[in-house]
Structures are given as C-alpha cells and as structure tokens.
Amino acid sequence: MQNFLAPEFQFIHQYIKKLAGKGALGLTDDAAILSVEPEYELVLTADAMVEHVHFFSSDAVDLIAQKLLRCNLSDLAGMGAEPVGYLLTVSLPKHCFNAMWFEQFTSGLQRDQELFHISLLGGDTTSNPHNMVFSLTAIGKTLKNKSLRRNNAQVGDGIWVTGTIGDAALGLLALKNEINDVDGFLTQRYHLPQPRLGLNLVDIASAGMDISDGLIQDLGHLTRESQVGAIIYADQIPLSKQAKILGNSYLETCLTGGDDYELLLTIPQDKEQQAITQSHKANIPLTKIGYCTDQQGSVICYDSNKITMNFKNTGWSHI
Incomplete structure (x- = not known):
C-alpha cells in the first residue's frame, strides 16, 4: 500500500x-x-x-x-x-x-x-x-479576577524577587568565552531557566511579572504601568556565589542582563509574612530588594555606599 x-x-x-x-x-x-x-x-x-x-x-x-x-x-x-x-x-x-x-x-x-x-x-x-x-x-x-498584573503596585509596597539575579547574563558571557564558568552553573542557568511555578501569592502580592529583559528594565515596566516609582538597593539583590566570586565589576551585567526568568513582585508590608510562608512552602527563595515610591517613573538603584548607580543600558531590547 x-x-x-x-x-x-x-x-x-x-x-x-x-x-x-x-x-x-x-x-x-x-x-x-x-x-x-x-x-x-x-x-x-x-x-x-x-x-x-x-x-x-x-x-x-x-x-x-x-x-x-x-x-x-x-x-x-x-x-x-x-x-x-x-x-x-x-x-x-x-x-x-x-x-x-x-x-x-x-x-x-x-x-x-x-x-x-x-x-x-x-x-x-x-x-x-x-x-x-x-x-x-x-x-x-x-x-477569575485573580491574575497578577503589572498595574496594581502601590506606594509603600515592598519590591521582591525570587531566586538569584544575573546568572543567565553571566552564563552568556561564559558561552562567549569572556568569563570562566568553572562549575558550569552559570551556563546551565542560561540554557535552563527555572520558571517559578507553584508560588501561591493570590491575594498577597499586589503586582508581578517575570524578569526576562533585565531587572532594572522590567522594574521600569512594572512601575510605569502602576504609576509609581521604585528604590532598590544593589547590596540587597540576591546573587549566586558564582556571581559574587566575579566581583562588583559584573554587578551591572547582573542587574541589566536578560534571561533571568525569576519573578519580580510587589507586596504590601502587612502581607510580607504570608509571602514568606508561601515561599517556604514552594521552596522558592524570595528576597526583598526595595520599595515603591510616589515618584512616578523613577527607578533608583543605590550601591552599597548609598550612591545612585547609573547604567549604560537598562536591559535587553527585542528590536
């Protein structure tokens, strides 16, 4: 046949x-x-x-x-x-x-x-x-009506992230032979992101999104949609031990590089303990890195000396 x-x-x-x-x-x-x-x-x-x-x-x-x-x-x-x-x-x-x-x-x-x-x-x-x-x-x-959106962050809400930030951007540098990835961790993070499914923050987080284009740029997207500002602290942003070994010269890469696929969340102060409890249940690390302000459109990142950081690029562009 x-x-x-x-x-x-x-x-x-x-x-x-x-x-x-x-x-x-x-x-x-x-x-x-x-x-x-x-x-x-x-x-x-x-x-x-x-x-x-x-x-x-x-x-x-x-x-x-x-x-x-x-x-x-x-x-x-x-x-x-x-x-x-x-x-x-x-x-x-x-x-x-x-x-x-x-x-x-x-x-x-x-x-x-x-x-x-x-x-x-x-x-x-x-x-x-x-x-x-x-x-x-x-x-x-x-x-119904329980999806996390980018447009509901409120002044005073804490700004939180899951996992560690910047590993994938460093993994890309390793693949380009620009840095040494001794144990393969950074390269693995670039190739295999970990979607943070199972973190139940319904009625806890006020706003949220995933970080795909860089922390600074995506935080700008969230604050713009919510019509708030943001202050974050570089020394509170969670970095992997592999990223820390590379030192401060790669900090900007970590904060502005793409492909993290961690979550960026805003959480009211009175619900922070509930968020931490859910984090433990899901075994997904959750770290507070700053808070929302009334300075609409302003995203400020302070370094360890409380000096405002300026970035050459804020994140990945798709075009």
Whole structure:
C-alpha cells in the first residue's frame, strides 16, 4: 500500500504526536478543544526564539526546546497562572528535518512536560531557507479576577524577587568565552531557566511579572504601568556565589542582563509574612530588594555606599 503521508506529517506522527495531551485530539485535526472550569479564566502568552538571536547554532537541541517552553511557563508564573497546555510552531532549514534532530527536540520537551505537568495541544511545522525559528504559545488558568498584573503596585509596597539575579547574563558571557564558568552553573542557568511555578501569592502580592529583559528594565515596566516609582538597593539583590566570586565589576551585567526568568513582585508590608510562608512552602527563595515610591517613573538603584548607580543600558531590547 502506498504511503500518502507527506514528510511533515511523518515527523509529526513519529515524534510530535507523543507530546500531545487531552484536547489535542491526537493531532489529527487542525485545532484543539480546551475546556476550563467556570470559576477559572485562561491566561495566554507567546514567545519566539530565533537562531543567532536567542540561541547559538551549537546549543544542544533538547536544551533549545526546554528553554523555549520554560520561557513561556515563566510568563504564566509571573501572572500566578497554572499551566494547562501549549501550542508549538517549528520552522527549520531542510537539513534539520531528520530523525536525530526531532528525537532530541521532542525528548527535551517530553522531560519538561513531565516536570511541569503540561502537554502539547497543537501547532505547525514548516521549512525555511535560513535559520531555526520557534514560536510557542502557553496557556494557563487562574481563578477569575485573580491574575497578577503589572498595574496594581502601590506606594509603600515592598519590591521582591525570587531566586538569584544575573546568572543567565553571566552564563552568556561564559558561552562567549569572556568569563570562566568553572562549575558550569552559570551556563546551565542560561540554557535552563527555572520558571517559578507553584508560588501561591493570590491575594498577597499586589503586582508581578517575570524578569526576562533585565531587572532594572522590567522594574521600569512594572512601575510605569502602576504609576509609581521604585528604590532598590544593589547590596540587597540576591546573587549566586558564582556571581559574587566575579566581583562588583559584573554587578551591572547582573542587574541589566536578560534571561533571568525569576519573578519580580510587589507586596504590601502587612502581607510580607504570608509571602514568606508561601515561599517556604514552594521552596522558592524570595528576597526583598526595595520599595515603591510616589515618584512616578523613577527607578533608583543605590550601591552599597548609598550612591545612585547609573547604567549604560537598562536591559535587553527585542528590536
């Protein structure tokens, strides 16, 4: 019997189909069907990754896949959402359409699907004559009117971050052979961000987002939307031991470099202990780095001598 499956569908049937979850209809139709409980609303986010812009050609294929998914899951975490599923578009040069490439790519996604309890709902696969290009749309859910937004920070709220800041930016320098990453920690943080899912701050945090374009720049986004200002203290910003070893000459890189995928949160003073309790429950470190002011549009970072820091660049630009 003649096989009428086009090459694209052969790859989907052999490699992509195993990622499909409930609602994907076995990837046999052109769209998925998604049900959500009436007390919830959907949260959707999309990110693209382009070869030579967001990753190196030499990067392991499974790590590219995992970073693509995790960047989007971080956006969901920044809004306090629980992952439900995702849509994936893959556009590849023809030399990538081979069994080894797809096996590595789907293996990376499969590992993270199991880790974060999410599955594929659908998408598209196509070829292009130049670079690898990926786009992923993640879908999450929150209780109605309970999503964390950027526009509700209040004067006097504390400014908090999860994890450590700047590791991924330093990891990028290591990949460019500009610094020495002795134990591989910084490079790992660049390749595999940790989306901070599971930190339940509903009715605790007043505003939130994830840090993808650099702490200083993203704090500017949050304060602008909330029409407040901010004062933060460089010596209170959590740094990894690897970042500390490099010294103050790399502090600006840590504060303005992209790809952290930690959470940036504002928390009223009377709810700080509740936030700390949730941090312990989720085993996600949470550190206070400053507070919101009434100086709308002003983001001030003081160094250890209480001198205002000035930055050459405030963060990553997408264009």
